[in-house]
Amino acid sequence: MKKNKKDSKEQSKKKEVNYPNIAVLGGGSWATALVKILSENLDSLHWYMRSESAADHIRRYGNNPNYISAAELDPGKLQLTNDINSAVAACDWLILAIPSAFLVQELEKLQIPLKDKVLFSAVKGIVPESGQIVGEHLHEHFDIPYENIGVIAGPCHAEEVALERLSYLTLACADTDKAEIMSDCLQCDYINTAVSKDIIGTEYAAMLKNIYALAAGIAHGLGYGDNYQAVLMSNAIREMKRYVKRRYNIDRNINHSAYLGDLLVTGYSTFSRNRMFGNMIGKGYTVKSAMMEMNMVAEGYYATRSAYEIKKSFTKKVKTPIIDAVYGILYEKKNPRKEFAQLSEKMV
Numbered sequence: 001m002k003k004n005k006k007d008s009k010e011q012s013k014k015k016e017v018n019y020p021n022i023a024v025l026g027g028g029s030w031a032t033a034l035v036k037i038l039s040e041n042l043d044s045l046h047w048y049m050r051s052e053s054a055a056d057h058i059r060r061y062g063n064n065p066n067y068i069s070a071a072e073l074d075p076g077k078l079q080l081t082n083d084i085n086s087a088v089a090a091c092d093w094l095i096l097a098i099p100s101a102f103l104v105q106e107l108e109k110l111q112i113p114l115k116d117k118v119l120f121s122a123v124k125g126i127v128p129e130s131g132q133i134v135g136e137h138l139h140e141h142f143d144i145p146y147e148n149i150g151v152i153a154g155p156c157h158a159e160e161v162a163l164e165r166l167s168y169l170t171l172a173c174a175d176t177d178k179a180e181i182m183s184d185c186l187q188c189d190y191i192n193t194a195v196s197k198d199i200i201g202t203e204y205a206a207m208l209k210n211i212y213a214l215a216a217g218i219a220h221g222l223g224y225g226d227n228y229q230a231v232l233m234s235n236a237i238r239e240m241k242r243y244v245k246r247r248y249n250i251d252r253n254i255n256h257s258a259y260l261g262d263l264l265v266t267g268y269s270t271f272s273r274n275r276m277f278g279n280m281i282g283k284g285y286t287v288k289s290a291m292m293e294m295n296m297v298a299e300g301y302y303a304t305r306s307a308y309e310i311k312k313s314f315t316k317k318v319k320t321p322i323i324d325a326v327y328g329i330l331y332e333k334k335n336p337r338k339e340f341a342q343l344s345e346k347m348v
Contacts, residue, residue: 019185020118023087026097027051028066028297030122033158034097035078036071040188046079046085050106054079071162084109084166090283093118093182095152096134099297100125103134107142114142120150120171120182124206125299126306146199147175150182153202153258155265156191157272164190167201170258171202172196196258200248205240205259208323210300211307213266214278215322218329218336221282228344232322233267235347239322243311246318274300281329282336304330306347 019042024035027049038045049055057065058080062073081087088094089112097108100123121134130137135149150173160167169186173179176195183193197201215236216229224232240263241254254260266272277298280290287301308327311320325343326335 010042020093020181021046021091022046022093022095022185023091024095024097025084025087026099026122027054027064027067028097029158030124031095031097032064032067032071032073033161034095034122034152034186035074035154037186037188037191039074039077040191041185043077044079045077046081046087046090048081048084050082052082053063054080068158068162071158073126085111088114088117092116093120095120095122097122099123100127100134100299101129101297101302103137104129114138114144116148117144118148118150118178119144120152120173122152123204124210125303127206130304131306131309132309133200133207135199135203147173148178149173149199150179151199151203151206152182152186153196153206153262155261157258157265159271161190164197166190166192168194168257168261169306170194170196170202171200171258172199174199185338185344194257198248198250198252198258201244201250201252202248202258204244206262207299207303208240208243208307209236209259209263209266210274210298211304211323211326212240212263213274213302214273214281214298214300215326216267217272217275217278217280218282218326219340220275221277221279221284222340224340230267231347233264236267236322237263239320242318243307243320243323246314246316247310273298277301278326287330300326301330 024031024044025048035047037288058073059075062075063069094117119138122278127137138144138149139146153170154167156167171179171183179195183195187193216232219228219232237260277290304326307323311318321343325339329336329339
């Protein structure tokens with residue numbers, strides 16, 4: 001990990017950097033957190049969100065009324081718009097922070113080609129319409145070379161960014177120079193950054209950890225204790241390693257923070273929407289009722305179906321008992337208690 005740049009010399013160096021023109025696309029919690037972080041270094045930042053009323057509130061009061069309202073924003077640095085084409089036209093670098101379930105719907109509004117843009121995905125899920133991670137979807141459907149596609153991975157919760165608690169981000173891109181540039185844009189007193197070439201692996205890990213967090217929530221809702229949760233997470237990281245290796249086999253350390261760290265924070269944190277969603281399922285809520293009560297997107301729900309379908313396409317089978325159990329509960333309406341009783345016998 002890089003060290004925080006606190007001394008004046010380092011800060012002066014940062015000010016001399018020619019940062020790219022960046023637009024953040026999305027108006028939710030993670031988009032708001034990224035805007036807050038980027039505003040530490042950038043003098044101007046474009047921000048697309050659908051809600052014009054939320055944009056007006058931010059212009060007047062300096063906080064997002066709908067998501068992590070405790071995050072203090074600088075309206076003087078923000079070029080807010082509810083026109084996605086305006087934001088995209090103004091910038092060469094884009095950060096996608098739109099929930100995966102709505103990504104295709106939003107990108108369909110574009111009249112401007114993305115082919116020559118640099119895109120970093122902060123979307124931690126699968127695109128339901130294509131069954132692909134965002135990087136693969138952008139490459140196939142928008143003809144964007146992988147060298148112009150990056151991933152912003154955790155472990156990092158938006159709520160802790162709002163509180164300026166020390167957090168960590170991993171920037172992955174096949175072109176590490178671009179990853180370094182985005183790293184510099186995001187590095188600040190309360191954000192440490194690291195760079196990786198493993199764009200496919202980090203994005204799949206970011207998708208899978210939501211499923212495992214959902215499983216952790218189900219276990220908690222069923223009344224399983226800390227001992228069980230520890231075994232569940234231990235099995236989850238090994239299952240993630242098998243899955244990601246089968247999908248994209250390169251030399252990686254699955255214990256690094258972009259994989260294991262992100263899994264742990266999503267599986268254990270009270271801020272985790274996926275854990276919260278799973279907890280409600282474990283307590284007896286239906287999927288529909290849990291979604292209505294949360295009023296937020298739990299990426300793990302959509303990711304579970306996609307991960308389950310993707311693994312069936314593997315030429316060699318991979319054991320995924322946790323994904324299988326969660327899929328059975330969410331999509332085959334199997335009894336959570338019975339499924340987790342069977343899962344418990346498969347874990348070591």
